Amino acid sequence: MHTVAVLALDDVIPSDLAMPIDAFARTRLPGERSGYRVRVCAAEEEVDAGGAFALRAPYDLGAFADADTVIVPGVHDPSAPVREDVLDALREAAEAGTRIASVCVGTFVLAQAGLLKGLRATTHWYAADQLAAAYPDIDVDPDVLYVDNGQILTSAGAAAGMDLCLHMIRRDYGSAVAADAARASVMPLEREGGQAQFIVNQPPANPCGQALEPLLAWLDENAARELTLDDIAAHAGLSSRTLLRRFREQTGTTPLQWLHRARVRRAQHLLETTAHPVERIAAQVGFGSPTAFRDRFKRVAGVSPQAYRRAFGARV
Template identity: 45%
Template sequence: MVLCQYDEVSAFRRVVAYAPQGVTGLSIGAVSGVFAPSGVFDLRPGLPAFDMTICTRRPGILRTDGGLTLQVEHGLDAFTAAELIMVLPGTGFREEPTDRVLDALRAAYRRGAIVAGHCVGSFLLAAAGLLDGLDATTHWQYADEMAATYPTVTVRPDALYIDHGRVSTGAGATAGIDLSLHLVRVHHGAAVANRIARDLVTPPHRAGGQAQYLDTPVPSAGDDKRLDDVLTWARANLGQRPSVDQLAARAMMSRRTFLRRFKQATGTSPHAWLIAQRLNQAEELLETTDLSVEQIAHHVGYTSGAVLREQFIQRRGVPPRDYRRTFLRRQL
């Protein structure tokens, strides 16, 4: 769910990650990987140089969930210059947050900062009242607890992330990377998000409505390899408009088995996955080429530019030409 218009969003650079005591090491790695500051990775020439700061309630020693200790130099004063605040999950999320933390978060939001939390970091956003009347998500294991604790929030345990424009929430663990890449995609464009994802060797885009987890057994290694090959082929041949039957044949599976294994592997249906891939590729082509909307439509597998425009407006909130104008302007 994305409620912001692309021509209304700003291209943030100053990112602050709020780390509570007991912060998960995985979440620190996730935000540091996506919002790597200039000079950290030599493999990112030409990408935005994020100014990322990790802060905690009080400067000093911060202990992670794995028992490691970190020396953190910044306190809540870091919020005052932040354009994006990522609230990270920690083991003490059930403890009553201090008024000082809540007031700092509310003040940053009122000032215009984007605020996002993933996993149990979403609890802090709810405690600050920033999720009142909104849909939100968190780690599926704690969704019922969040719903009971904050009844004014509609908790959706099935979503990877939910973006309301100025406030966003994400699910647990690696969904922090998904949420971070989504925010980069919205504010800096698909080409930037895709390059960062390639550096991290992670999928460039998983839709926010994709399932957090699956109860069914995972496919065997052989099935995984065949499905990976099929997905790679489909991304490279969207213009051929591959059907489910064609994909199943390439995977050497019956249609029924393919649909089941595809859902197990991706958390979504082939139809939904293909739509997402078409729009992702269309975004990057709009940003990086001068192809017409009609040409891009046929390149990614739509029958006409009108169909692409309809899908783009429905799922991205703006026409393709407005999207292109926004991100071309930011590259100047």
């Protein structure tokens, strides 16, 4: 039987801890046999679960030695230093070939242990920039639900941990067992899209002052118009070349990319609050064709307009 050790760190996020325990414990093989032996382990006698409750894990870090998989849930402060004995235990498990996976900001624990150097990884989108800044040797992808590097796996926030668990169950026992585990958790075996659809697409920060603020406001107000780079430059009273340079300096992107994102933000609002057909929304927000709209929307949001509406649309 496959043994899963779930690590309970001090200040652990309760849902991050409970989710993999539940997902693997519920997995059943043909004949109603258990697919996994789940062991909760900790480095301390008593673990504080973010002030919600305290728990005593039945196993210590020695459980890593017998585990086929180690799961590392996130903690409320991902930048907090992790005990050296925990990091050493994770490194030893990795050297022994144990599969190691993180849930949400548990990615930071794997990063502290040095297990993600040179690898692609993900975490909750709100912490992705923090992870990339702290660990520049990690290829941080904030848009996906999980990343499988073979031995080392990482997942995004909250429910994405379940997506990762189902993925590992499918790797271990095949699609039929994974599908049954998904049904038990009332989850689809495969969710459409990634984290991008959940990110609030606010305009990029302006780190160099407020010089472009009037232009940015004008772009948002006129996003539905057919605007070219020359049109935008003329409104700003600048040459196209100067506008491009200043725009990149102050926003990190181009005027047309900003315009496309403004259109997608408006489209997201319409998809959430109206029953307008996608073709009508494409015209309302300034795209020349529904095809161009669908392509740009999926590039920005990670899913199609229809999938976004199914996920976030109100009944109107």
